[in-house]
Amino acid sequence: MKILVVGSGAREDAICQSLLKNDKNVVFCAPGNDGMKLNGIKTISINEDEFDHLANFALTNNVDYTIVGPEEPLVNGIVDFFKSRKLLIFGPTKEGAQVEGSKSFTKKLMADADIPTASYQEFTDLQAATTYLNEEAAFPIVIKADGLAAGKGVYISPERDDALSKVTDLLQGHKFNTRKVVIEDFLEGEEFSLMAFVDHKRFYPMPIAQDYKKIFEDDKGPNTGGMGAVCPVQNISSEIEQTAIETVIKPFVNELYNQGIKYTGIVYAGLILTQDGIKVIEFNARFGDPETEVVLPRLQSDLSEMINQMLHHKKINEITWSTTGLNLGVFAVSHGYPGKQVVGDLGSTDEFRSCPLTVNYASVRKENHRLISNGGRLYLVQTQAEDLDSAQVQVYRELGKMNQLHIYYRRDIGKNSI
Template identity: 85%
Template sequence: MKILVVGSGAREDAICQSLLKNPKNVVFCAPGNDGMKLNGIKTISIDEDEFSHLANFAETNEIDYTIVGPEDPLVNGIADFFKSRKLLIFGPTKEAAQIEGSKSFTKKLMADAGIATASYQEFTDLQAATDFLKTDAEFPIVIKADGLAAGKGVYISPDQTDAIEKVTELLDGHKFNTRRVVIEEFLEGEEFSLMAFVDHKRFYPMPLAQDYKKIFEDDKGPNTGGMGAVCPVANISTEIEQTAIETVIKPFVKELYKQGIKYTGIIYAGLIMTKNGIKVIEFNARFGDPETEVVLPRLQSDLSEIIEQILHHKKITEIEWEKTGLNLGVFAVSKGYPIKQVSGDLGSTDDFRSCPLTTNFASVRKENHRLISNGGRLYLVQTQSQTLSEAQNEIYRELDKMEQENIFYRRDIGKNSI
């Protein structure tokens, strides 16, 4: 098949590499990044928001179908645009992508489906939000920008002063173009991620993963887009996994269909195991990042065939996954990320080619046989091993060989799976 993947990050790199396991596939990534070329991926200089140019490329090159990686084009209606041009695309419509684009929309869906989540209040008015924080709130408390914020629009405020500061940034300063905030109770417990392929009423769960969002070891500091991930999750039992499927994914997919939303694509559930059971932290409308980088390498079935069957609404009888060991991935990020990252040299392309482990590239560009940082999260190094300690030793041995001046990485990714 000829397949177009939309996006430019490590997630899209991982999707492309999974598709290329079938040697008969031809895979393009738009816009991709210079690092992906080291992995043999064909990149196309069309930005993810240039829907017309992307559709023209798909038509001209007789692309069998398109897969959308990031959330922004989905929320902005790329699936609707492609469908209007009679082009197959794997990803939810603009209406369906509201499960990520609007936390308010998703909270209402969960209420209708009877899915457990944190209690919450919504505010568009700064004074009303401030009054609530001064009179009715219990701390710590969670403050979320209602729209997209590249994984950085969630704050855990320890006290009233910090909480008022955050809602002021969002509702008065309109950080992340925010016009509405959701203020919800702080949930304590073990977090994990559950993704599923969805075809209207049908869904096919993937193995559980766990990502590490805080910038520093021991889950300290501000949230990032994700500093690494592990799959499967050793400290989440099979029983909890099945409960999550039955009480979260199944009723959510059913409720979407019931409300007339024929969802096609990936549903991502960010979950937490509390003392009162599983609760939903968030839903996303696409493959998680960095979870995809450790989940898809465990896929034994052909990803391209799975997606083709879903797009033609054919029932899939079985999806096979690796049953032993684990996959671990660690992100190298720019120093100063996520506040004010520095840019600079990351090493020669030969340094990266000689790495024996899988590298998924994100915000990098090439200059004279060198890779240069081009954003916050730069590249993820991933491996599959039988034990966590083996995986960590392999990854940190390779990361420590890389040019260190402009990068930073956590050294405890996977710590919850000991």
């Protein structure tokens, strides 16, 4: 098949590499990045928001179907646009993508489906939010920008002054173009991610993963888009995993369908195991990043054929996943991330090609046979090993060989998977 993947990050690199396991497939990535070319991926210079150009490329190149990686084009209606051109595309419509685009929409959906989540309040008015924080809120508390914020619009405020500052930034300063905030109770427990392929009422869960969002070791510092991930999560039992499928994914998919949203694509549930049981932190409308980079390498079935069947609304009879060992991935990021990043030389393309482990490229560009940083999260090094210790030794050994001058990475990824 000919398949177009929309996006430019390590997640899209991982999707492309999974599709290329079938050597009969031709895979394009738009816009992709210069690092992906080292993995043999054909990149196309069309940005993810150029719907007309993307659709024209799919038409003129006889692309069988398109897969959308990032959330922004989904929320902006790329699936609706492609469907209007009679093109097959894997992802939810603009209506379905509200799952990620609007936290208040998703909170209501969870309430309708009786899915456990944190108690919350919504505010569009700064004075009303201030009054709530001054008079009713219990700390620590969680503040979320209602729209898209590239994984950075969630804050845990330990005390009132910090919360007031964050709410002011969002509702008065309109950080991330925010017009509404959700303020919710802080939940304590073990976090994990559960993704599922969805085809209307049918869904197919993936193995659970765990990502590490904080910039510093021991889960300290501000949130990032994700500093690394591990799959499976050995300290989350199979019983808990099955409970999450039955009490979160299944009712959520059913509620979407019952509300007239014929959802085809990926549902991502960010979950936390509290003393009161499983609760939902967030839902997303696409593959997680960096979870995808450690989950898809465990897929033994043909991803391209699976998605083709879902797009034609045919039942998938069996999906096979690796049941041995674990997959670990660690992101190298620019110094200064998630704030102002330092741009610098990352090393020669030959150095990266010689890495014996899988490298998924994100914000990098090529210049004179060298890779240069081009954003925050740069590349992820990933391996499959028998156990966590072996995986960490392999990944950190290879990261240690990289040019350290302009990169930072956490050295404790996988620490909870024991």
